Amino acid sequence: TIHIETHAPKNVVHYIGVDIALAVGTGDFTVMAVVAVDEENNFWLVDLYRQQTDPDTSANQFVQLCKQYKPRYCWIEDDNASKVWHRLVMLKAKALVSPLLLSKMRGRDKQERAAPLRSLFIQQRVRILNRPWTQLALAELAEFPGGRHDDIVDAFGVVAKEMHKISPAKRLQVEERPPIIGNIQEKEGKLWTTQTLDQLITLNAGRKRGFGRI
Numbered sequence: 001t002i003h004i005e006t007h008a009p010k011n012v013v014h015y016i017g018v019d020i021a022l023a024v025g026t027g028d029f030t031v032m033a034v035v036a037v038d039e040e041n042n043f044w045l046v047d048l049y050r051q052q053t054d055p056d057t058s059a060n061q062f063v064q065l066c067k068q069y070k071p072r073y074c075w076i077e078d079d080n081a082s083k084v085w086h087r088l089v090m091l092k093a094k095a096l097v098s099p100l101l102l103s104k105m106r107g108r109d110k111q112e113r114a115a116p117l118r119s120l121f122i123q124q125r126v127r128i129l130n131r132p133w134t135q136l137a138l139a140e141l142a143e144f145p146g147g148r149h150d151d152i153v154d155a156f157g158v159v160a161k162e163m164h165k166i167s168p169a170k171r172l173q174v175e176e177r178p179p180i181i182g183n184i185q186e187k188e189g190k191l192w193t194t195q196t197l198d199q200l201i202t203l204n205a206g207r208k209r210g211f212g213r214i
Contacts, residue, residue: 002141003127004134008044011169012036015162016065016074018100019154020085022055027148030058033155034069041168043120044127045156048137059089062100066093073165075158078102103158110145114153117160 015035021028034047047069049061066074076082082102089100105113120126128134140152159166 001124002121002138003124004130005044005127006130008036008046008127008129009038009169011172012038012044013167013169014046014069014071015159015166016062016069016071017155017157017159018062018074018076018082018085019151019158020055020058020076020082021052021151022081022085024052024054026052028052029149029151031151031155032058032062032065033152033159034065034071035156035159037166037168039169039171040125042125042127043160043163044129045137046129048131048133048152050133050136050151055085055088059085059092062089063093073162074100075103075162076100077105077154077158079105101162103162110150110153113161114144114150114157116163117153117157120160120163 013036015037017033017035019029019031021030029050029052032049033045036044036046038044047065049065051058051061053061062074065071076086086100086102093100111118117126128137137152140147140149144150144153
């Protein structure tokens with residue numbers, strides 16, 4: 001079962017996986033998958049860049065995605081083409097983006113490299129946002145490994161492969177306030193009343209009447 005959602009939770013940590021194609025017009029695409037991990041350690045595909053473009057343009061796009069999502073880490077596999085693009089990104093990005101790390105390839109077999117992502121699907125821990133690119137992503141996932149393209153699977157999969165390094169978003173702590181007991185309480189060295197203005201007026205009026213009695 002693939003969960004298609006309208007909105008992602010607010011409390012998440014972002015990561016980016018990259019599958020690079022250096023040559024233009026070869027049929028391969030450069031894909032950048034923005035993945036959010038929530039408090040329950042679910043993996044959300046929240047944004048997707050997929051274009052046939054030159055390395056300089058794709059490097060600029062990567063920098064923009066990092067500025068937008070502020071990912072904790074980004075990964076790209078350590079093949080020769082990726083190493084070349086990695087150096088280009090480092091020159092462009094400098095200290096402006098999150099670390100782009102090289103992920104060690106697990107051989108050339110597509111299914112072996114996608115095994116961690118498959119495990120997440122089996123555990124029903126994958127969520128995909130309903131966006132203009134969603135049907136394209138679903139079609140590639142459904143056709144894998146026999147489909148014409150596997151760029152999206154590779155970009156999403158490189159994040160899943162590094163899941164042992166990924167921490168879920170920390171749960172937000174809700175401050176529990178103690179119940180108010182009585183009409184007067186002390187806070188930061190000051191006395192506060194829990195009564196309304198009408199209650200105070202009625203109480204004071206009653207006291208004045210009592211003082212006037214013999």
